[in-house]
Amino acid sequence: RPVREVLFFPCRPCCLEALLAEAEAEAAPARPCPCPLPRADTSLSRLVRRLLSARRSLDLCIFSFSCPLLARAVHLLHRRGVRVRLVTDAQYMGLQGSQIGRLRQEGIQVRHDQHSGYMHHKFAIVDRRMLITGSLNWTSQAIQSNRENVLVVDDAECVKPFLEEFERMWEEYNPT
Amino acid sequence: RPVREVLFFPCRPCCLEALLAEAEAEAAPARPCPCPLPRADTSLSRLVRRLLSARRSLDLCIFSFSCPLLARAVHLLHRRGVRVRLVTDAQYMGLQGSQIGRLRQEGIQVRHDQHSGYMHHKFAIVDRRMLITGSLNWTSQAIQSNRENVLVVDDAECVKPFLEEFERMWEEYNPT
Ligand SMILES: [Zn+2]
Ligand SMILES: [Zn+2]
Numbered sequence: 001r002p003v004r005e006v007l008f009f010p011c012r013p014c015c016l017e018a019l020l021a022e023a024e025a026e027a028a029p030a031r032p033c034p035c036p037l038p039r040a041d042t043s044l045s046r047l048v049r050r051l052l053s054a055r056r057s058l059d060l061c062i063f064s065f066s067c068p069l070l071a072r073a074v075h076l077l078h079r080r081g082v083r084v085r086l087v088t089d090a091q092y093m094g095l096q097g098s099q100i101g102r103l104r105q106e107g108i109q110v111r112h113d114q115h116s117g118y119m120h121h122k123f124a125i126v127d128r129r130m131l132i133t134g135s136l137n138w139t140s141q142a143i144q145s146n147r148e149n150v151l152v153v154d155d156a157e158c159v160k161p162f163l164e165e166f167e168r169m170w171e172e173y174n175p176t
Numbered sequence: 177r178p179v180r181e182v183l184f185f186p187c188r189p190c191c192l193e194a195l196l197a198e199a200e201a202e203a204a205p206a207r208p209c210p211c212p213l214p215r216a217d218t219s220l221s222r223l224v225r226r227l228l229s230a231r232r233s234l235d236l237c238i239f240s241f242s243c244p245l246l247a248r249a250v251h252l253l254h255r256r257g258v259r260v261r262l263v264t265d266a267q268y269m270g271l272q273g274s275q276i277g278r279l280r281q282e283g284i285q286v287r288h289d290q291h292s293g294y295m296h297h298k299f300a301i302v303d304r305r306m307l308i309t310g311s312l313n314w315t316s317q318a319i320q321s322n323r324e325n326v327l328v329v330d331d332a333e334c335v336k337p338f339l340e341e342f343e344r345m346w347e348e349y350n351p352t
Binding site (some may be wrong): 063116117120136158161 | 180184186194239274288289293294295296297298299309310311312317318320321322323324325327329331333334337338341345
Protein backbone atom coordinates (compact mmCIF):
# COMPACT_ATOMS: atom_id res chain seq x y z
CA ARG A 1 0.00 0.00 0.00
CA PRO A 2 1.62 3.25 -1.10
CA VAL A 3 2.65 5.79 1.50
CA ARG A 4 1.17 9.30 1.10
CA GLU A 5 1.13 11.32 4.26
CA VAL A 6 0.99 15.07 4.69
CA LEU A 7 1.88 16.58 8.06
CA PHE A 8 1.34 20.19 9.03
CA PHE A 9 2.95 22.22 11.76
CA PRO A 10 2.92 23.90 14.26
CA CYS A 11 2.27 20.88 16.34
CA ARG A 12 0.68 20.90 19.78
CA PRO A 13 3.06 19.87 22.55
CA CYS A 14 3.16 16.16 23.24
CA CYS A 15 5.30 13.65 25.10
CA LEU A 16 7.31 11.27 22.92
CA GLU A 17 9.08 9.38 25.71
CA ALA A 18 7.00 6.24 25.30
CA LEU A 19 7.53 6.26 21.54
CA LEU A 20 11.30 6.59 21.91
CA ALA A 21 11.51 4.03 24.74
CA GLU A 22 9.55 1.52 22.65
CA ALA A 23 12.02 2.00 19.82
CA GLU A 24 15.05 1.25 21.98
CA ALA A 25 15.64 -2.46 21.60
CA GLU A 26 17.44 -2.65 24.96
CA ALA A 27 14.95 -0.56 26.85
CA ALA A 28 13.12 -1.82 29.87
CA PRO A 29 9.34 -1.62 29.55
CA ALA A 30 8.47 2.07 29.32
CA ARG A 31 7.76 3.71 32.67
CA PRO A 32 5.19 6.45 32.53
CA CYS A 33 6.95 9.76 31.87
CA PRO A 34 6.53 12.24 34.74
CA CYS A 35 6.14 15.24 32.37
CA PRO A 36 2.72 16.85 32.15
CA LEU A 37 2.45 16.65 28.34
CA PRO A 38 -0.11 14.31 26.82
CA ARG A 39 0.88 11.28 24.75
CA ALA A 40 -0.85 12.23 21.56
CA ASP A 41 -0.96 11.47 17.88
CA THR A 42 0.54 14.67 16.42
CA SER A 43 2.48 15.70 13.33
CA LEU A 44 5.69 15.39 15.34
CA SER A 45 4.88 11.91 16.67
CA ARG A 46 4.04 10.83 13.13
CA LEU A 47 7.29 12.25 11.79
CA VAL A 48 9.27 10.49 14.53
CA ARG A 49 7.44 7.21 13.87
CA ARG A 50 8.39 7.41 10.18
CA LEU A 51 12.04 8.01 11.08
CA LEU A 52 12.07 5.21 13.64
CA SER A 53 10.77 2.81 11.00
CA ALA A 54 14.28 2.78 9.45
CA ARG A 55 15.85 -0.67 9.47
CA ARG A 56 18.94 -0.29 7.30
CA SER A 57 19.67 3.33 6.41
CA LEU A 58 18.70 6.90 7.08
CA ASP A 59 19.99 9.58 4.71
CA LEU A 60 19.45 13.04 6.16
CA CYS A 61 19.83 16.33 4.40
CA ILE A 62 18.86 19.04 6.86
CA PHE A 63 19.66 22.75 6.60
CA SER A 64 19.11 23.57 10.27
CA PHE A 65 19.07 20.82 12.89
CA SER A 66 18.73 21.96 16.50
CA CYS A 67 15.77 19.95 17.84
CA PRO A 68 17.11 17.73 20.67
CA LEU A 69 14.24 15.30 20.34
CA LEU A 70 14.87 14.60 16.66
CA ALA A 71 18.59 14.27 17.46
CA ARG A 72 17.66 11.62 20.05
CA ALA A 73 15.67 9.72 17.46
CA VAL A 74 18.59 9.82 15.00
CA HIS A 75 21.06 8.74 17.68
CA LEU A 76 18.77 5.89 18.66
CA LEU A 77 18.74 4.63 15.07
CA HIS A 78 22.53 4.90 14.90
CA ARG A 79 22.85 2.81 18.08
CA ARG A 80 20.44 0.28 16.63
CA GLY A 81 22.85 -0.24 13.71
CA VAL A 82 21.03 1.80 11.07
CA ARG A 83 23.51 3.47 8.71
CA VAL A 84 22.93 7.18 9.26
CA ARG A 85 24.48 9.77 6.93
CA LEU A 86 23.87 13.46 7.46
CA VAL A 87 24.41 16.32 5.02
CA THR A 88 24.01 19.80 6.43
CA ASP A 89 24.79 23.46 5.92
CA ALA A 90 28.25 24.70 6.82
CA GLN A 91 27.02 27.99 8.24
CA TYR A 92 24.04 26.71 10.20
CA MET A 93 25.83 23.75 11.74
CA GLY A 94 27.96 26.19 13.74
CA LEU A 95 25.05 28.11 15.25
CA GLN A 96 24.23 27.85 18.92
CA GLY A 97 21.88 25.00 19.68
CA SER A 98 22.83 22.99 16.60
CA GLN A 99 22.78 19.25 17.24
CA ILE A 100 25.34 18.49 14.53
CA GLY A 101 28.40 18.55 16.77
CA ARG A 102 26.77 16.20 19.25
CA LEU A 103 25.63 13.77 16.56
CA ARG A 104 29.16 13.73 15.17
CA GLN A 105 30.57 12.95 18.62
CA GLU A 106 28.12 10.09 18.84
CA GLY A 107 29.72 8.62 15.73
CA ILE A 108 27.32 9.72 13.02
CA GLN A 109 28.88 10.60 9.67
CA VAL A 110 28.31 14.25 8.81
CA ARG A 111 29.27 16.17 5.68
CA HIS A 112 28.57 19.78 4.85
CA ASP A 113 28.55 22.02 1.81
CA GLN A 114 31.57 24.10 0.89
CA HIS A 115 29.78 26.92 -0.90
CA SER A 116 28.52 30.40 -0.28
CA GLY A 117 24.90 29.45 -1.00
CA TYR A 118 22.90 27.55 1.57
CA MET A 119 22.43 23.79 1.59
CA HIS A 120 18.74 24.50 2.16
CA HIS A 121 17.18 21.05 1.67
CA LYS A 122 15.17 19.51 4.50
CA PHE A 123 14.63 15.90 3.56
CA ALA A 124 15.20 12.41 4.86
CA ILE A 125 15.23 9.08 3.06
CA VAL A 126 14.39 5.97 5.06
CA ASP A 127 15.79 2.64 3.85
CA ARG A 128 16.34 4.18 0.40
CA ARG A 129 12.63 3.98 -0.34
CA MET A 130 10.63 6.44 1.70
CA LEU A 131 11.06 10.18 1.25
CA ILE A 132 10.24 12.69 3.98
CA THR A 133 10.48 16.24 2.63
CA GLY A 134 9.01 19.69 3.02
CA SER A 135 9.54 23.15 4.48
CA LEU A 136 10.31 22.02 8.03
CA ASN A 137 13.74 22.60 9.44
CA TRP A 138 14.50 20.32 12.36
CA THR A 139 14.25 23.00 15.02
CA SER A 140 11.96 23.19 18.03
CA GLN A 141 10.92 26.69 16.92
CA ALA A 142 9.74 25.42 13.54
CA ILE A 143 7.91 22.44 15.08
CA GLN A 144 6.18 24.47 17.79
CA SER A 145 5.67 27.89 16.22
CA ASN A 146 5.86 27.91 12.42
CA ARG A 147 3.39 26.94 9.75
CA GLU A 148 5.21 24.13 7.99
CA ASN A 149 4.55 21.08 5.85
CA VAL A 150 6.12 17.65 5.58
CA LEU A 151 5.25 15.19 2.85
CA VAL A 152 5.94 11.46 3.20
CA VAL A 153 5.87 9.44 -0.03
CA ASP A 154 7.36 6.20 -1.24
CA ASP A 155 6.80 6.17 -4.99
CA ALA A 156 10.05 5.61 -6.84
CA GLU A 157 9.53 8.56 -9.19
CA CYS A 158 9.80 10.90 -6.22
CA VAL A 159 12.31 8.99 -4.10
CA LYS A 160 14.89 8.20 -6.78
CA PRO A 161 15.80 11.79 -7.73
CA PHE A 162 16.23 12.67 -4.05
CA LEU A 163 18.43 9.60 -3.52
CA GLU A 164 20.57 10.68 -6.46
CA GLU A 165 20.76 14.24 -5.17
CA PHE A 166 21.80 12.88 -1.79
CA GLU A 167 24.57 10.72 -3.30
CA ARG A 168 25.78 13.67 -5.42
CA MET A 169 26.07 15.85 -2.35
CA TRP A 170 27.63 13.08 -0.27
CA GLU A 171 30.42 12.74 -2.83
CA GLU A 172 30.76 16.44 -3.53
CA TYR A 173 31.08 17.28 0.17
CA ASN A 174 33.59 14.53 0.86
CA PRO A 175 36.36 16.38 2.69
CA THR A 176 39.13 13.91 1.79
CA ARG B 177 -0.82 10.61 -16.98
CA PRO B 178 0.16 11.47 -13.40
CA VAL B 179 2.51 14.37 -12.79
CA ARG B 180 5.65 13.56 -10.78
CA GLU B 181 8.47 16.01 -11.30
CA VAL B 182 11.40 16.76 -9.06
CA LEU B 183 13.42 19.93 -9.65
CA PHE B 184 16.71 20.75 -8.00
CA PHE B 185 18.43 24.06 -7.54
CA PRO B 186 20.69 26.01 -7.88
CA CYS B 187 19.80 26.51 -11.47
CA ARG B 188 22.16 27.72 -14.15
CA PRO B 189 21.28 31.16 -15.53
CA CYS B 190 18.85 31.14 -18.41
CA CYS B 191 16.65 33.57 -20.34
CA LEU B 192 12.90 33.14 -19.80
CA GLU B 193 11.76 36.04 -22.02
CA ALA B 194 10.50 33.80 -24.80
CA LEU B 195 8.63 31.60 -22.32
CA LEU B 196 6.94 34.62 -20.73
CA ALA B 197 6.19 36.31 -24.06
CA GLU B 198 4.58 33.12 -25.37
CA ALA B 199 2.35 33.02 -22.30
CA GLU B 200 1.06 36.56 -22.80
CA ALA B 201 -2.09 36.16 -24.87
CA GLU B 202 -1.82 39.70 -26.22
CA ALA B 203 1.87 39.55 -26.93
CA ALA B 204 3.31 40.18 -30.37
CA PRO B 205 5.41 37.29 -31.67
CA ALA B 206 8.44 37.05 -29.40
CA ARG B 207 11.41 39.07 -30.58
CA PRO B 208 14.75 37.50 -29.72
CA CYS B 209 15.85 38.79 -26.31
CA PRO B 210 19.09 40.80 -26.47
CA CYS B 211 20.42 39.37 -23.20
CA PRO B 212 23.40 37.00 -23.40
CA LEU B 213 21.76 34.19 -21.41
CA PRO B 214 20.88 30.96 -23.19
CA ARG B 215 17.29 29.80 -23.61
CA ALA B 216 17.57 26.54 -21.80
CA ASP B 217 15.52 23.83 -20.18
CA THR B 218 16.33 24.38 -16.50
CA SER B 219 14.69 23.81 -13.14
CA LEU B 220 13.54 27.44 -13.19
CA SER B 221 12.07 27.24 -16.68
CA ARG B 222 10.25 24.06 -15.68
CA LEU B 223 8.90 25.69 -12.53
CA VAL B 224 7.71 28.71 -14.52
CA ARG B 225 6.09 26.46 -17.14
CA ARG B 226 4.14 24.64 -14.41
CA LEU B 227 2.93 27.95 -12.99
CA LEU B 228 1.98 29.31 -16.41
CA SER B 229 -0.11 26.21 -17.04
CA ALA B 230 -2.74 27.65 -14.64
CA ARG B 231 -6.09 28.27 -16.34
CA ARG B 232 -8.45 29.06 -13.46
CA SER B 233 -6.63 29.51 -10.16
CA LEU B 234 -3.26 29.82 -8.52
CA ASP B 235 -3.07 29.53 -4.75
CA LEU B 236 0.32 30.65 -3.49
CA CYS B 237 1.71 30.21 -0.04
CA ILE B 238 5.23 31.61 -0.04
CA PHE B 239 7.32 32.56 2.98
CA SER B 240 9.78 34.80 1.12
CA PHE B 241 8.95 36.15 -2.34
CA SER B 242 11.50 38.54 -3.84
CA CYS B 243 12.27 37.06 -7.25
CA PRO B 244 11.13 39.60 -9.90
CA LEU B 245 10.84 36.97 -12.58
CA LEU B 246 8.44 34.79 -10.60
CA ALA B 247 6.47 37.94 -9.73
CA ARG B 248 6.19 38.65 -13.48
CA ALA B 249 4.84 35.17 -14.09
CA VAL B 250 2.26 35.59 -11.31
CA HIS B 251 1.25 39.02 -12.59
CA LEU B 252 0.88 37.63 -16.10
CA LEU B 253 -1.51 34.97 -14.82
CA HIS B 254 -3.50 37.60 -12.94
CA ARG B 255 -3.83 39.69 -16.12
CA ARG B 256 -4.91 36.59 -18.01
CA GLY B 257 -7.84 36.22 -15.60
CA VAL B 258 -6.50 33.44 -13.42
CA ARG B 259 -7.69 33.85 -9.82
CA VAL B 260 -4.49 34.38 -7.85
CA ARG B 261 -4.49 34.28 -4.04
CA LEU B 262 -1.29 34.76 -2.10
CA VAL B 263 -0.57 33.91 1.54
CA THR B 264 2.75 35.11 2.90
CA ASP B 265 4.71 35.86 6.04
CA ALA B 266 4.06 39.15 7.84
CA GLN B 267 7.71 39.73 8.70
CA TYR B 268 9.28 38.73 5.40
CA MET B 269 6.82 40.62 3.23
CA GLY B 270 8.23 43.87 4.60
CA LEU B 271 11.85 43.11 3.77
CA GLN B 272 13.69 45.00 1.07
CA GLY B 273 13.25 43.42 -2.34
CA SER B 274 9.99 41.69 -1.45
CA GLN B 275 7.61 41.53 -4.41
CA ILE B 276 4.50 41.39 -2.22
CA GLY B 277 3.78 45.14 -2.24
CA ARG B 278 4.07 45.30 -6.01
CA LEU B 279 1.82 42.27 -6.54
CA ARG B 280 -0.76 43.84 -4.24
CA GLN B 281 -0.63 47.08 -6.23
CA GLU B 282 -1.22 45.06 -9.36
CA GLY B 283 -4.47 43.86 -7.82
CA ILE B 284 -3.50 40.47 -6.49
CA GLN B 285 -5.17 39.41 -3.24
CA VAL B 286 -2.61 38.98 -0.48
CA ARG B 287 -3.10 37.82 3.10
CA HIS B 288 -0.48 37.28 5.77
CA ASP B 289 -0.15 35.53 9.09
CA GLN B 290 -0.73 37.38 12.36
CA HIS B 291 1.52 35.31 14.57
CA SER B 292 4.95 35.34 16.06
CA GLY B 293 5.99 32.13 14.29
CA TYR B 294 6.83 32.16 10.60
CA MET B 295 4.41 31.28 7.83
CA HIS B 296 7.20 29.14 6.42
CA HIS B 297 5.40 27.18 3.70
CA LYS B 298 6.63 27.42 0.10
CA PHE B 299 3.95 25.86 -2.02
CA ALA B 300 1.69 26.64 -4.94
CA ILE B 301 -1.48 24.92 -6.13
CA VAL B 302 -2.39 25.22 -9.80
CA ASP B 303 -6.07 24.88 -10.75
CA ARG B 304 -6.73 23.14 -7.41
CA ARG B 305 -5.15 19.96 -8.68
CA MET B 306 -1.38 20.30 -9.08
CA LEU B 307 0.85 20.88 -6.07
CA ILE B 308 4.26 22.53 -6.33
CA THR B 309 6.10 22.32 -3.00
CA GLY B 310 9.55 22.04 -1.50
CA SER B 311 12.33 23.94 0.21
CA LEU B 312 12.61 26.74 -2.35
CA ASN B 313 11.72 30.26 -1.33
CA TRP B 314 10.91 32.45 -4.30
CA THR B 315 14.09 34.49 -4.16
CA SER B 316 16.78 34.93 -6.79
CA GLN B 317 19.38 33.96 -4.18
CA ALA B 318 17.70 30.62 -3.54
CA ILE B 319 17.25 29.91 -7.25
CA GLN B 320 20.80 30.82 -8.22
CA SER B 321 22.87 29.90 -5.18
CA ASN B 322 21.17 27.44 -2.82
CA ARG B 323 20.70 23.71 -2.96
CA GLU B 324 16.93 23.38 -3.02
CA ASN B 325 14.22 21.01 -4.12
CA VAL B 326 10.78 21.42 -5.65
CA LEU B 327 8.35 18.56 -6.08
CA VAL B 328 5.44 18.74 -8.53
CA VAL B 329 2.67 16.18 -8.02
CA ASP B 330 -0.99 15.91 -8.88
CA ASP B 331 -2.30 12.97 -6.91
CA ALA B 332 -5.29 13.94 -4.82
CA GLU B 333 -3.89 12.39 -1.63
CA CYS B 334 -1.10 14.98 -1.68
CA VAL B 335 -2.97 17.93 -3.18
CA LYS B 336 -6.10 17.83 -1.04
CA PRO B 337 -4.45 18.37 2.37
CA PHE B 338 -2.49 21.32 0.96
CA LEU B 339 -5.68 22.80 -0.51
CA GLU B 340 -7.34 22.48 2.88
CA GLU B 341 -4.35 24.03 4.63
CA PHE B 342 -4.48 26.89 2.13
CA GLU B 343 -8.19 27.50 2.74
CA ARG B 344 -7.66 27.36 6.51
CA MET B 345 -4.96 30.00 6.31
CA TRP B 346 -6.92 32.10 3.83
CA GLU B 347 -9.80 32.31 6.33
CA GLU B 348 -7.64 32.63 9.41
CA TYR B 349 -5.64 35.51 7.92
CA ASN B 350 -8.71 37.36 6.70
CA PRO B 351 -8.15 40.87 8.05
CA THR B 352 -11.86 41.84 8.08
ZN1 LIG C 1 7.05 13.27 28.88
ZN1 LIG D 1 17.03 37.30 -22.12
